[in-house]
Amino acid sequence: MNNNKSLLLFILCLIVFSILASCGKQSVVDTNFGLVIHGGAGTISRDRLSPEQEQNYRAKLEQALRIGYDVLAAGGTSLDAVEEAIVILEDSPLFNAGKGAVFASNGTNELDASIMVGKTLQAGAVSGVKQIKNPIKAARLVMEKSPHVLLYGDGAETFARGHGLEFVDQSYFYTERRWQSLQKARAKEQQTEPDKHGTVGVVALDKHGNLTAGTSTGGLTNKRFGRIGDSPIIGAGNYADNRTCAISATGTGEFFMRTVCGYAISARMEFGDVSLQTAAEDVIHNEIGRLGGTGGVIGIDKSGNMTMVFNTSGMYRGYMMSDGQPVIKIFAD
Ligand code: GLY
Numbered sequence: 001m002n003n004n005k006s007l008l009l010f011i012l013c014l015i016v017f018s019i020l021a022s023c024g025k026q027s028v029v030d031t032n033f034g035l036v037i038h039g040g041a042g043t044i045s046r047d048r049l050s051p052e053q054e055q056n057y058r059a060k061l062e063q064a065l066r067i068g069y070d071v072l073a074a075g076g077t078s079l080d081a082v083e084e085a086i087v088i089l090e091d092s093p094l095f096n097a098g099k100g101a102v103f104a105s106n107g108t109n110e111l112d113a114s115i116m117v118g119k120t121l122q123a124g125a126v127s128g129v130k131q132i133k134n135p136i137k138a139a140r141l142v143m144e145k146s147p148h149v150l151l152y153g154d155g156a157e158t159f160a161r162g163h164g165l166e167f168v169d170q171s172y173f174y175t176e177r178r179w180q181s182l183q184k185a186r187a188k189e190q191q192t193e194p195d196k197h198g199t200v201g202v203v204a205l206d207k208h209g210n211l212t213a214g215t216s217t218g219g220l221t222n223k224r225f226g227r228i229g230d231s232p233i234i235g236a237g238n239y240a241d242n243r244t245c246a247i248s249a250t251g252t253g254e255f256f257m258r259t260v261c262g263y264a265i266s267a268r269m270e271f272g273d274v275s276l277q278t279a280a281e282d283v284i285h286n287e288i289g290r291l292g293g294t295g296g297v298i299g300i301d302k303s304g305n306m307t308m309v310f311n312t313s314g315m316y317r318g319y320m321m322s323d324g325q326p327v328i329k330i331f332a333d
Pocket residue numbers: 199217218219220228229230231237249250251252253254
């Protein structure tokens with residue numbers, strides 16, 4: 001009798017264990033995962049970058065990749081991976097986002113950011129914010145805690161303050177290099193200039209099969225104050241749809257808005273049945289290039305294929321996929 005009871009107990013344990021194991025499998029589908037990042041595209045060549053500067057860029061890009069990768073490898077969401085990786089880049093003076101943001105024509109810093117999740121097509125963005133330390137966090141708050149997609153200026157800041165985000169004085173965004181870029185652009189008859197150390201973006205695919213895209217920028221040096229670029233415009237500088245891909249763009253935003261760059265790549269994949277690489281090359285080289293626009297995109301698709309396409313001499317970029325090997329590139333080769 002005791003033996004029978006033990007056997008029964010053993011079988012029950014086996015059943016319970018199998019059920020628990022199969023539940024676990026449903027929540028984490030261990031498939032391809034990874035992330036792709038950029039730190040801006042532009043006139044970037046070996047003769048303009050000292051070995052020390054190059055090393056600094058490589059180290060910061062790798063740090064951001066590793067932060068995002070760790071989230072993904074632990075079974076976390078692509079949303080968390082994108083946000084955490086972008087915070088690293090926003091906190092660095094090297095890139096035109098957060099701390100290193102460029103100056104508008106009136107000497108202020110006006111920051112834009114957006115985030116989008118491919119599973120639900122939910123999105124959030126802020127534009128023209130001046131004191132939020134990490135605009136990507138504000139973009140996520142807009143997505144998760146408001147019924148809106150894009151909040152601008154004072155309204156965005158009041159909203160972010162109400163949700164406890166960290167605020168800084170505008171002097172936090174002062175860097176001598178960006179200030180000198182403004183003086184140079186002003187001297188060249190008020191031209192706006194895409195900064196060659198530009199906008200940042202991260203796209204990621206997590207183990208659950210979900211895509212997220214995030215983008216953050218200070219915009220263009222010497223832009224008219226009040227100007228809004230492509231980075232906070234969903235479908236232009238940032239887009240994610242689990243059926244196709246996640247895209248983040250960098251470059252002269254007006255061209256990426258006019259060609260609806262992020263959605264244009266996704267739509268080619270969805271309706272034209274072409275690969276991410278083909279779609280991204282077509283939009284960057286044929287659409288944006290044809291209009292005279294410069295810049296690039298990073299993308300990752302639902303199967304874990306990735307792309308990094310640009311029509312400038314270089315783009316700070318990198319990726320880290322399921323194999324755990326970070327790859328960083330700067331120049332065209
Ligand atoms: N792509 C960044 C901007 O134009 O604002």
